[in-house]
Amino acid sequence: MQTRFSFGGDEHIFAEVDESMSLEAFFKSLFITNAVRDAKIKGVTEICPANASYQVKFDPDLIEPDDMLAELKRLDSAAEKSEPIIATRIIEIPVLYDDPWTRETLMRFRERHQDPNGTDLEYAARINNLDGIDAFIKAHSSSPWFVSMVGFVAGLPFLYQMVERKRQIQAPKYLRPRTDTPKLTVGHGGCFSCIYSVRGAGGYQMFGITPMPIYDPNQKISYLRDFMCLFKPGDIVKWKPIERPAYDEAVADVEAGRFSPTIRDVSFSLTEFNRDIDGYNRKLEGVLHGH
Structure with missing residues (x-):
């Protein structure tokens, strides 16, 4: 499952986990948005999970867009290796x-x-x-x-x-x-x-x-x-x-x-x-x- 990332202006990153809805795509989206929240990444202001995608809003004065993207790609890679279990x-x-x-x-x-x-x-x-x-x-x-x-x-x-x-x-x-x-x-x-x-x-x-x-x-x-x-x-x-x-x-x-x-x-x-x-x-x- 290859996530596709795109910028929305200077303060949003949209991630499409998969083109079609599946529990696997949803789980990966949920895992990453939970991980973003738990990591308390400097500059993140909003996290919005969706069916097979998610969006993160951030303050570009506190974190560079490319640095934010690098953080999301790191979490995306970790999600691929994790056991899909949620409380x-x-x-x-x-x-x-x-x-x-x-x-x-x-x-x-x-x-x-x-x-x-x-x-x-x-x-x-x-x-x-x-x-x-x-x-x-x-x-x-x-x-x-x-x-x-x-x-x-x-x-x-x-x-x-x-x-x-x-x-x-x-x-x-x-x-x-x-x-x-x-x-x-x-x-x-x-x-x-x-x-x-x-x-x-x-x-x-x-x-x-x-x-x-x-x-x-x-x-x-x-x-x-x-x-x-x-x-x-x-x-x-x-x-x-x-x-x-x-x-x-x-x-x-x-x-x-x-x-x-x-x-x-x-x-x-x-x-x-x-x-x-x-x-x-x-x-x-x-x-x-x-x-």
Whole structure:
């Protein structure tokens, strides 16, 4: 995997780890951005990891651009030789699939969709050769997903499915973006799922909604008091399908300040994962539920 570096003016370096997204490319990007942070390189002001790339902003008065590039190339070389293991978290996210709010929204914007006669779930199930909505929900929720980057709007995670590429869910974005998406919608575009942290425009297919806030600029929600955004790159998400009564109960718990998400610390080995993907995913789920 040969990283391609380019300068952005006098104070940015962009590194493309690979042209296509893969867990290997993501891991290398995450390893290097963590190493840049840990090295406390003089002059570095911002570090931004992405799906298969990263960008570093620096003060050219404190470090020469060529010196910054040399530091990144040194870390890149170290990443090639390192064992791909990260200390991270696995987070359970409850989802009400086929909910009334995203359904109402998607019907309002049907003329912008590839299939004006069905729902986003029905369309995604069909193009992924799955036998209806229930089979699609099982395929979407049965395996964990990596948070590969956070952005677009504050707190929005991009999630990459942790299965072999041939089993990954694929779904194109809308033909034209919507002007409305409900807050906390679980969406999908290309090979990435996401959670819309706020209400607003969007073009991803809409599959459901979670009652669990992931962004709180006021930091009043108990698990968001330390930082307003829940996710960071490297987090692992496990979807938990729920029915409407459980959704309503969770919303009431959030409003009453008693909602407590299931979050566990975990060590993730890419080598062990690749050796037995389904077995490793079962092991992660065991960690999540204390088995």
